[in-house]
Amino acid sequence: MSAIEIRDLRKTFGELEVLRGIDLSIESGEVVCVIGPSGSGKSTLLRCVNLLEEPSGGTITVDGVELTDPDVDIDAARRRIGMVFQSFNLFPHLTVLGNVTVAQRKVLRRDRAEAERVARANLERVGLADKVEEYPEKLSGGQQQRVAIARALAMDPAVMLFDEPTSALDPELVGDVLGVMRGLADEGMTMVVVTHEMSFAREVADRVVFMDGGVVVEQGPPDRVIASPEHERTRTFLARVLDPAAARVGEVDV
Amino acid sequence: MASTSEPAAAARGGGLTRRRRRRLVLGGEYGVFVIAVGLAIALADWHALHINFLNWSVARDLFPDIITIGLRNTVAFTVSGFVLGLVGGLVIALMRLSSALPFRWFAMAYIEVFRGLPALLIFIFVGTGIPLAFPGFELPGGVYGQAAVSLGLVAAAYMAETIRAGIEAVPRGQTEAARSLGMSQFRAMRTIVIPQALRVVIPPLTNELVLLFKDSSLALFLGVLLSQRELTKFGRDAASQLGNTTPILVAGLCYLLITIPLGYLARRLEARQKRGRR
Numbered sequence: 001m002s003a004i005e006i007r008d009l010r011k012t013f014g015e016l017e018v019l020r021g022i023d024l025s026i027e028s029g030e031v032v033c034v035i036g037p038s039g040s041g042k043s044t045l046l047r048c049v050n051l052l053e054e055p056s057g058g059t060i061t062v063d064g065v066e067l068t069d070p071d072v073d074i075d076a077a078r079r080r081i082g083m084v085f086q087s088f089n090l091f092p093h094l095t096v097l098g099n100v101t102v103a104q105r106k107v108l109r110r111d112r113a114e115a116e117r118v119a120r121a122n123l124e125r126v127g128l129a130d131k132v133e134e135y136p137e138k139l140s141g142g143q144q145q146r147v148a149i150a151r152a153l154a155m156d157p158a159v160m161l162f163d164e165p166t167s168a169l170d171p172e173l174v175g176d177v178l179g180v181m182r183g184l185a186d187e188g189m190t191m192v193v194v195t196h197e198m199s200f201a202r203e204v205a206d207r208v209v210f211m212d213g214g215v216v217v218e219q220g221p222p223d224r225v226i227a228s229p230e231h232e233r234t235r236t237f238l239a240r241v242l243d244p245a246a247a248r249v250g251e252v253d254v
Numbered sequence: 255m256a257s258t259s260e261p262a263a264a265a266r267g268g269g270l271t272r273r274r275r276r277r278l279v280l281g282g283e284y285g286v287f288v289i290a291v292g293l294a295i296a297l298a299d300w301h302a303l304h305i306n307f308l309n310w311s312v313a314r315d316l317f318p319d320i321i322t323i324g325l326r327n328t329v330a331f332t333v334s335g336f337v338l339g340l341v342g343g344l345v346i347a348l349m350r351l352s353s354a355l356p357f358r359w360f361a362m363a364y365i366e367v368f369r370g371l372p373a374l375l376i377f378i379f380v381g382t383g384i385p386l387a388f389p390g391f392e393l394p395g396g397v398y399g400q401a402a403v404s405l406g407l408v409a410a411a412y413m414a415e416t417i418r419a420g421i422e423a424v425p426r427g428q429t430e431a432a433r434s435l436g437m438s439q440f441r442a443m444r445t446i447v448i449p450q451a452l453r454v455v456i457p458p459l460t461n462e463l464v465l466l467f468k469d470s471s472l473a474l475f476l477g478v479l480l481s482q483r484e485l486t487k488f489g490r491d492a493a494s495q496l497g498n499t500t501p502i503l504v505a506g507l508c509y510l511l512i513t514i515p516l517g518y519l520a521r522r523l524e525a526r527q528k529r530g531r532r
Binding site: 050052076079081090093103108151152 | 425427430431432434435436437438441445446453
């Protein structure tokens with residue numbers, strides 16, 4: 001059984017059709033990178049997978065639970081889906097430890113000692129065991145994002161979703177976050193990563209999915225999709241991303 | 255050079271320069287102020303003022319009762335009203351943001367009605383209307399309960415709008431992060447959003463507390479016992495008993511004793527928050 005099964009997913013915002021029939025199935029332990037130009041619907045796709053956006057049509061099944069079923073307890077289902085946001089979204093009124101323990105205690109009803117033990121173990125995992133008592137504003141962007149990853153991991157998720165996790169970071173801080181994600185992938189975590197980091201996609205992903213205009217244009221192993229794409233749209237996009245300086249003014253926008 | 259000196263000369267000559275104009279305007283303003291103050295000093299009956307407003311022996315006799323009864327009751331009315339208003343305001347704010355239309359309607363109507371009515375009418379309504387409408391029913395705490403409810407009803411309307419703005423100022427990503435961790439809408443609101451919102455609204459709520467301090471004087475319309483008099487009632491009674499207005503002045507100073515530091519505190523909190531937010 002697949003960890004994530006998406007069938008004919010559609011999403012419209014008013015008149016705007018953002019997702020136009022996405023079919024995607026992701027195996028347990030698989031790392032999938034979703035790439036594509038901005039406005040292609042890749043973030044919306046990811047946000048639909050834990051129902052932060054309500055799909056307009058189609059079904060989504062995660063870890064055997066059909067999220068799109070109106071009778072499903074969405075709060076219970078979301079506990080099994082970790083999400084990491086572009087803008088970190090740490091809780092600024094809580095310490096690092098508070099950020100990582102709050103949902104364990106209020107949602108999973110773990111006692112304080114147990115929650116803190118799990119939190120410390122996961123902060124260790126992302127290399128921030130020494131920042132436990134700090135408030136988020138004292139941390140760099142890269143550190144904040146790693147806390148956000150630890151916060152999601154503390155819930156023991158079956159899958160992890162990453163929505164452009166490094167796009168808001170200074171370039172020199174990107175490596176730390178990608179390193180943590182690579183570690184997770186090596187441990188066998190099922191991951192869906194929306195990203196512009198082509199080197200990460202090439203080295204870590206089992207599969208790369210290229211989206212444009214609300215549909216999956218092509219997908220396959222990174223060697224094939226990134227190194228020798230079949231579709232013209234994929235080629236144009238990759239040329240732009242891999243060598244941004246080569247673009248000319250007035251070239252067709254991707 | 256020759257071509258630029260011509261307009262430069264025109265700018266300097268003729269009309270007023272900025273410096274001259276500023277001197278003239280400032281001079282005029284100070285002049286008016288000095289004349290007004292001078293007239294007031296010259297025309298006032300200083301002897302009568304001294305006897306009626308600044309009578310030290312009268313002022314001395316007011317203590318300690320004006321503090322132990324007047325100020326104590328003022329503080330009691332205000333604080334209880336503030337607490338009720340805060341709870342009510344939070345509930346109204348949440349109703350205002352609810353997805354259920356009737357809740358939103360109720361909250362909007364409440365806010366409009368209670369912000370639009372003079373606080374005095376609310377006091378009269380609570381003092382005489384409720385006993386008439388519900389015979390035999392009495393608010394717990396007697397006058398204290400009535401004052402707290404009256405002030406709370408008014409304060410809730412103002413605080414609801416402040417708290418709503420505070421809740422809306424918390425970024426949507428906070429709710430999304432909380433929901434993605436499996437928290438329910440209610441849990442996310444209570445654990446993540448409201449604590450942040452309340453932090454934002456502490457300075458405006460402090461200002462609301464200052465307003466309530468002054469409005470608590472309306473409790474004198476509730477028909478209070480001697481021991482239940484707050485500052486204004488206390489000062490007024492003493493003034494008519496003694497045939498001297500000094501108690502009013504002393505009562506006023508007692509208000510300022512509380513409201514000025516509170517206002518200062520509110521400004522400090524606000525400034526600290528601005529620095530903190532970056």
